[in-house]
Amino acid sequence: MTRIYSRTVPLGADIVDAFCTLQKGFTDQFVYYRKDRPVRFMGLGRCIALPTLEGVSVDLDGEAAHQPVFFSFNRFDESNPKPTDELFAAFPRLRLMLPEVVLIEDEQGAFLQVNSLGPVYEGRVARFARQAAAAPARAARKVGYALCPDSREQWFSMMDEALAAIAAGRVRKVVLSRRQELVADQPFSSKDVLVNLIDGPSIGTVLLYRYADVFFCGCTPELLVRKRGCRVESMALAGTAPVGSSEEERQALAAALMADEKNRVEHDYVARFVREVFDRTCYDVDVPGQPQVLPLAHVQHLYTPARARMLEGVDLLTMAGDLHPTPAVSGTPVGEARMLLREVEPYNRGFFAGACGYVDAAGDGEFSVALRTGVFDGEVGWVYAGCGIVAGSDAQAEFDEIDLKLKTILTAFG
Numbered sequence: 505m506t507r508i509y510s511r512t513v514p515l516g517a518d519i520v521d522a523f524c525t526l527q528k529g530f531t532d533q534f535v536y537y538r539k540d541r542p543v544r545f546m547g548l549g550r551c552i553a554l555p556t557l558e559g560v561s562v563d564l565d566g567e568a569a570h571q572p573v574f575f576s577f578n579r580f581d582e583s584n585p586k587p588t589d590e591l592f593a594a595f596p597r598l599r600l601m602l603p604e605v606v607l608i609e610d611e612q613g614a615f616l617q618v619n620s621l622g623p624v625y626e627g628r629v630a631r632f633a634r635q636a637a638a639a640p641a642r643a644a645r646k647v648g649y650a651l652c653p654d655s656r657e658q659w660f661s662m663m664d665e666a667l668a669a670i671a672a673g674r675v676r677k678v679v680l681s682r683r684q685e686l687v688a689d690q691p692f693s694s695k696d697v698l699v700n701l702i703d704g705p706s707i708g709t710v711l712l713y714r715y716a717d718v719f720f721c722g723c724t725p726e727l728l729v730r731k732r733g734c735r736v737e738s739m740a741l742a743g744t745a746p747v748g749s750s751e752e753e754r755q756a757l758a759a760a761l762m763a764d765e766k767n768r769v770e771h772d773y774v775a776r777f778v779r780e781v782f783d784r785t786c787y788d789v790d791v792p793g794q795p796q797v798l799p800l801a802h803v804q805h806l807y808t809p810a811r812a813r814m815l816e817g818v819d820l821l822t823m824a825g826d827l828h829p830t831p832a833v834s835g836t837p838v839g840e841a842r843m844l845l846r847e848v849e850p851y852n853r854g855f856f857a858g859a860c861g862y863v864d865a866a867g868d869g870e871f872s873v874a875l876r877t878g879v880f881d882g883e884v885g886w887v888y889a890g891c892g893i894v895a896g897s898d899a900q901a902e903f904d905e906i907d908l909k910l911k912t913i914l915t916a917f918g
């Protein structure tokens with residue numbers, strides 16, 4: 505039995521400004537920040553790391569009754585025997601991490617949560633609240649970097665392997681990715697990258713996991729699973745087009761995307777997969793038969809929302825495990841596509857395209873698929889993006905599509 509003491513109080517400060525001020529000196533830092541609505545959690549420090557929520561009991565205190573918030577950042581392919589890329593190797597392999605301090609923003613306002621394995625003294629909470637209230641307004645800062653182009657030849661040879669596997673009937677779809685290296689004159693600052701993503705044009709959920717000097721971050725449009733009580737949501741997001749340079753052009757590109765056979769096939773693999781997982785673990789399943797178009801800042805996608813009610817006995821972490829990886833980030837069939845990726849991609853994806861999110865001690869929470877992300881250590885960073893390959897995919901067009909997707913994370917530098 506693990507007893508957690510958690511005290512939450514209202515906070516008279518903007519949580520991002522507060523985070524920027526409080527973060528100095530904390531080795532572990534976590535962010536799950538939805539930009540479209542106030543579902544925002546920013547964690548500092550580590551109170552405890554646990555493999556599961558089983559056996560956890562909670563002693564809630566303070567004026568606001570918030571459950572303690574655990575963060576969870578998971579690798580794309582936990583058991584890929586290929587060595588983890590060196591920047592990711594630094595991150596500990598922990599499942600649920602409860603920060604000492606969590607800044608929360610929801611429909612009710614902003615809150616400060618302090619978690620501990622013993623009673624939390626009011627004075628400790630008051631000290632953090634004072635520091636947070638005195639936080640200056642954040643300022644955007646440009647982060648200079650040079651992009652080292654990845655090899656086009658390597659991409660073409662990966663595409664050959666993928667198309668051969670499709671032609672041989674081994675897979676019907678596989679999601680290949682590219683990795684680019686960034687080099688800066690000064691060490692990358694997680695605070696600046698975070699602020700630029702939160703205040704910049706990218707649409708989606710901003711993720712950050714910092715451990716000591718290394719950090720992983722980005723802004724992803726793809727929800728893996730959200731749970732509130734028995735209600736669950738997910739989505740199929742696959743099939744991509746540019747947004748063009750005017751609203752008129754965007755709409756024409758959206759119509760062409762809706763009518764494009766190859767993109768519709770790619771998308772349907774994902775929608776069918778999500779529906780199958782929901783049909784097995786939920787009831788009242790609602791997954792529309794036709795996708796719609798979701799416009800983002802740099803690209804637009806075919807999108808199908810999925811809603812259901814979860815059966816008793818199913819929980820968020822099991823559901824996240826059943827859904828991840830979807831065919832949107834691995835391929836179809838999922839197992840064969842994962843095996844093919846282990847063979848074809850020259851690196852281990854680390855957290856890129858992994859399931860990253862939070863869960864509270866009552867079991868509610870959400871996970872996103874960590875797309876449009878990068879990992880940074882000192883003056884070096886790697887950014888990642890991928891795209892779905894099916895029969896007839898064109899290597900050059902897919903290369904260009906990844907360039908567009910990479911723009912999301914590259915806006916993080918101002």
Ligand SMILES: C=C(O[C@@H]1C=C(C(=O)O)C=C[C@H]1O)C(=O)O
Pocket residue numbers: 679681726741742743744770805832833875876888889890891892893909
């Ligand atoms: C793999 C990525 O994106 C995924 C692949 C998509 C596609 O192939 O069209 C679209 C959205 C995402 O599900 C990425 O952004 O890295």
